Amino acid sequence: MRAFEYASPTTKEQAVALLGSSWADAEVLAGGTDLLSLMKDDIVHPKRLVNIKAIPELRSIKAAKTGLSIGATATIQELIDNTQVRRDYPAIVQAAEGITSPQLRSMGTVGGDLCQRPRCWYYRAGFGLLAREGSSEGGESLVVSGDNRYHAILGNGGPAYFVNPSSLAPALIAYGATVRIQGSKGSRDVPVEKFFVTPQSNDQREYELKPGEFVTGILLPAAGGAKSATYEVRQKEALDWPLAAASVALKISGGKVTSARVVLGHVAPIPWRATEAEAALTGKSIDEAAAKAASEAAVSGAKSLGRNAYKIQLARVAAKRAILAAATGGAK
Numbered sequence: 001m002r003a004f005e006y007a008s009p010t011t012k013e014q015a016v017a018l019l020g021s022s023w024a025d026a027e028v029l030a031g032g033t034d035l036l037s038l039m040k041d042d043i044v045h046p047k048r049l050v051n052i053k054a055i056p057e058l059r060s061i062k063a064a065k066t067g068l069s070i071g072a073t074a075t076i077q078e079l080i081d082n083t084q085v086r087r088d089y090p091a092i093v094q095a096a097e098g099i100t101s102p103q104l105r106s107m108g109t110v111g112g113d114l115c116q117r118p119r120c121w122y123y124r125a126g127f128g129l130l131a132r133e134g135s136s137e138g139g140e141s142l143v144v145s146g147d148n149r150y151h152a153i154l155g156n157g158g159p160a161y162f163v164n165p166s167s168l169a170p171a172l173i174a175y176g177a178t179v180r181i182q183g184s185k186g187s188r189d190v191p192v193e194k195f196f197v198t199p200q201s202n203d204q205r206e207y208e209l210k211p212g213e214f215v216t217g218i219l220l221p222a223a224g225g226a227k228s229a230t231y232e233v234r235q236k237e238a239l240d241w242p243l244a245a246a247s248v249a250l251k252i253s254g255g256k257v258t259s260a261r262v263v264l265g266h267v268a269p270i271p272w273r274a275t276e277a278e279a280a281l282t283g284k285s286i287d288e289a290a291a292k293a294a295s296e297a298a299v300s301g302a303k304s305l306g307r308n309a310y311k312i313q314l315a316r317v318a319a320k321r322a323i324l325a326a327a328t329g330g331a332k
Contacts, residue, residue, distance in 0.1 A: 001039050005048040012182045018050045019212045028214045031107040034116040068220040072111030091171040091228035091247045098232045101239040111215040113168045120162035128202040130159045148305040155268035160198050163266045170247035170265035171230050177220045183213040196270040229325035233314045242266045244314035246322040257281045267315050274298035286327035295320035
């Protein structure tokens, strides 16, 4: 690991001043479960680490005027244990419980989950975010011509083929959550759905942050009686990232869906809003046939890269089971 400076500010304003004006200047340190691995593998090598865990207000989970406020350094375990989250936002708890490692639950943070870097093995091996052959970003994609069994099946027209690794993002998007960002000009709010972007170059990040900015928290609107669930398909019960996931939030009146949000995870460079599935559900009563039709719609635009065709079926299954679980009040 390369040498670096270390700073531990106690206010958001101090943290912003320490972050610098470029990604090479500094990285934000929260739980460190992803960042330290990236530094050890020399994928990122910041000049300074800015520890935000000493900023007290970033740790809280508390009721807000319009819903719930979750601080960026609240841990995954604190999220799971929170009474209001468990009562009003079950899809978030189900997503968080998919992180099975006690160590990651106790150290990993909500903000860190959203800002973790792709798990693509080409990126982690030092070939860059877009995994192009040679130093030129215009070179041939190593993903398309190589082992792409865990890569994107949606939004994979290039140049990025990795899948977004966030466990919490699909559920947060299903609930219509907002991420709060602090910068030199103060704070700004961005819908979680708009927070993630598909980079066009190796110098871009995968989220709507500029150098000198960092995530301070999540704002969740009132649940409003929505029925919700998260369903993940994974290779093993031990710590692993899902192969496909779906989070669903439904509003039902008179036995029919009045509005639906269906968000797929781990299948595209961004959490994937399945608007076709949402349209297929609206106005319908939820039964096996309706859930199946919506799940087919959810992957209607999916495309295999060669070795990842199986993920299309897994995403279809995740969507169907999440829809049925949301409608019946469970996620088993």
